[in-house]
Amino acid sequence: MVVLIADCLGVGEVIALFGILTYLAIYYLPISLAIVVILLPVTATYFKLRRLNLYWQDRGISGPVGNILVGSKVALFSDINGFDSENFEKYGDTFGAVLAGTPDLVTKDVGFIKTVFNAEFDAFTDREDISNFFPKESFFSSWLTILKGDDWKRVRQRLTPAFTTAKMRKLLVPMEYCAKELNAELEKYAEEKAEIDVKDLFGKLTMNVIGRSAFALDLKAFNQKEEHPFLTHGKRIFEITMIDPLFMFVVFFPNVEKLIRRVLGWKTLVLRDLHDFFLITVSSIIDQRIKNPEAAESNVDALQLMINAIESDEVMEASKTSNVDAEFVSENVQNAKLLKKTVTKQEIVAQSTLFLLAGYETTATTLQFALYCLTHFPKIQDKARSEVKEVFGDKNSLNFDDISKLVYVKQVIHETLRMFAAASRVTRTCNRAIRINDIDFEPGVTFTAQVRHVHYDENNYPDPYKFDPERFSPECRADRDPGAFLPFGGGPRSCIGMRFAEFEMLMTLAHLLRRFRFLPSAVDAFEWPIPLDPVVLTRPVKKFKVRVEALN
Numbered sequence: 001m002v003v004l005i006a007d008c009l010g011v012g013e014v015i016a017l018f019g020i021l022t023y024l025a026i027y028y029l030p031i032s033l034a035i036v037v038i039l040l041p042v043t044a045t046y047f048k049l050r051r052l053n054l055y056w057q058d059r060g061i062s063g064p065v066g067n068i069l070v071g072s073k074v075a076l077f078s079d080i081n082g083f084d085s086e087n088f089e090k091y092g093d094t095f096g097a098v099l100a101g102t103p104d105l106v107t108k109d110v111g112f113i114k115t116v117f118n119a120e121f122d123a124f125t126d127r128e129d130i131s132n133f134f135p136k137e138s139f140f141s142s143w144l145t146i147l148k149g150d151d152w153k154r155v156r157q158r159l160t161p162a163f164t165t166a167k168m169r170k171l172l173v174p175m176e177y178c179a180k181e182l183n184a185e186l187e188k189y190a191e192e193k194a195e196i197d198v199k200d201l202f203g204k205l206t207m208n209v210i211g212r213s214a215f216a217l218d219l220k221a222f223n224q225k226e227e228h229p230f231l232t233h234g235k236r237i238f239e240i241t242m243i244d245p246l247f248m249f250v251v252f253f254p255n256v257e258k259l260i261r262r263v264l265g266w267k268t269l270v271l272r273d274l275h276d277f278f279l280i281t282v283s284s285i286i287d288q289r290i291k292n293p294e295a296a297e298s299n300v301d302a303l304q305l306m307i308n309a310i311e312s313d314e315v316m317e318a319s320k321t322s323n324v325d326a327e328f329v330s331e332n333v334q335n336a337k338l339l340k341k342t343v344t345k346q347e348i349v350a351q352s353t354l355f356l357l358a359g360y361e362t363t364a365t366t367l368q369f370a371l372y373c374l375t376h377f378p379k380i381q382d383k384a385r386s387e388v389k390e391v392f393g394d395k396n397s398l399n400f401d402d403i404s405k406l407v408y409v410k411q412v413i414h415e416t417l418r419m420f421a422a423a424s425r426v427t428r429t430c431n432r433a434i435r436i437n438d439i440d441f442e443p444g445v446t447f448t449a450q451v452r453h454v455h456y457d458e459n460n461y462p463d464p465y466k467f468d469p470e471r472f473s474p475e476c477r478a479d480r481d482p483g484a485f486l487p488f489g490g491g492p493r494s495c496i497g498m499r500f501a502e503f504e505m506l507m508t509l510a511h512l513l514r515r516f517r518f519l520p521s522a523v524d525a526f527e528w529p530i531p532l533d534p535v536v537l538t539r540p541v542k543k544f545k546v547r548v549e550a551l552n
């Protein structure tokens with residue numbers, strides 16, 4: 001009973017309730033009864049936490065036993081990759097831990113990952129549950145990344161037609177426009193012989209690309225003087241951290257937060273200004289487009305593709321999709337009940353803002369690492385440039401066929417993604433009891449694919465610290481299990497923006513390499529491999545800069 005009540009409350013609420021209970025017991029009850037009232041919840045909580053901490057050991061699976069109060073939670077906030085390395089070393093390819101109160105099975109075993117992410121996907125459809133932070137009333141709760149079960153299937157199925165290669169072809173035009181804008185910006189650096197803050201520059205590029213290709217808006221990210229309100233609000237998403245006071249308040253006092261929202265009529269407490277701005281602005285763009293479909297037809301952007309896909313009742317044909325989507329599509333097209341249900345306006349607003357979130361940091365960081373590798377290995381840079389020059393010939397622009405000929409540049413991007421995959425861990429939550437590899441999974445337990453460890457495993461990639469784009473030549477790929485490459489996750493729930501990101505990176509690098517040579521910083525040259533921030537999202541520990549030389 002005590003434990004059941006505690007489960008519905010946040011940590012702050014439990015402590016407050018316990019404080020009140022202790023106060024009342026001491027003042028109003030005889031001492032012996034007061035001790036019982038105080039000790040009962042303490043003992044019940046102690047035994048619950050103890051059982052939780054030994055969750056995997058009780059099931060015969062080895063792994064670290066965390067602190068009784070916080071489990072291995074500290075690892076989440078400090079060095080999660082170091083934590084995983086240490087445990088793989090001690091316990092082998094798979095170990096069990098308890099992170100943030102949830103038993104988590106962590107593995108770098110490719111076969112195991114494929115079974116969970118693909119073959120048994122129905123039992124592992126969702127990611128870890130973070131819905132507490134995103135109230136149901138807000139559109140944040142409709143983000144594809146957060147949706148669960150049938151809701152996720154319905155929205156993903158409806159969105160998939162907007163992300164096929166054929167649709168991506170249309171987005172090459174805005175992508176190229178932004179790549180040319182970036183080149184114009186770099187001319188200034190080359191002329192002034194100034195050092196470039198690579199992440200800052202690519203961050204602006206990816207914002208411009210998302211603006212143009214998701215909303216047909218020019219966000220003018222390179223413009224220092226006036227900032228587009230989309231950009232001002234979009235950037236706010238990245239400012240939020242785990243130690244943000246409002247965020248902490250939601251974590252510690254979820255029920256109080258709910259009450260405050262109800263009383264004030266707010267949809268969310270965290271990021272409220274951003275939420276309301278996007279809800280109003282994007283909803284009105286959608287309304288205008290739906291009211292005026294002919295004018296809307298001229299828009300080549302993901303928002304319009306989503307509106308079209310949803311309105312036209314378009315159903316994907318498995319043969320027209322990638323292998324990953326084909327499997328998913330053929331599976332879901334049979335599900336007529338889900339197909340008939342449409343996607344709401346709030347859900348479209350959610351997905352279009354999610355593109356800002358999902359497409360900005362990931363792509364900018366990958367481009368940053370690609371440039372880091374190309375600067376560090378000038379011969380690889382020259383080889384990539386030769387291919388680019390050959391593909392451009394006398395032209396100034398690239399079409400879809402040209403992009404498909406950038407085979408070596410794509411290998412460079414894939415090798416960059418192997419070494420510096422944006423997400424070092426990808427997690428699924430079990431939704432029904434299932435036995436896999438002699439392990440009994442219960443609903444609520446999570447399964448984590450340790451992507452960085454899969455990518456640095458000698459058995460998958462010999463000499464893993466060597467940057468070698470040849471690993472992704474057709475011959476080398478044929479010799480390797482495709483499941484050993486997970487920068488975009490795996491199975492039906494993998495990254496929906498993968499093709500978008502690949503086209504954007506190919507287009508950008510092609511234009512950059514054609515016009516410029518990249519050289520290490522003269523002030524702060526960096527070592528190989530660059531030290532990484534020990535958190536889940538892969539970033540260098542310090543900013544790195546490059547110099548740029550314009551080519552004739």
Ligand code: HEM
Nearest residue numbers: 144145358359362363422423488489490493494495497501
């Ligand atoms: C280099 C760039 C990118 C990387 C490395 C990347 C990586 C990832 C990863 C690892 C996941 C989790 C997959 C899983 O759980 O199996 C993911 C999910 C997702 N990504 Fe990306 N991503 C990139 C770019 C993009 C872009 C440009 C967009 C949008 C235009 C996007 C939209 C999404 C969405 C919506 C999801 C959630 C999919 C779902 O739950 O069904 N990503 N991405």
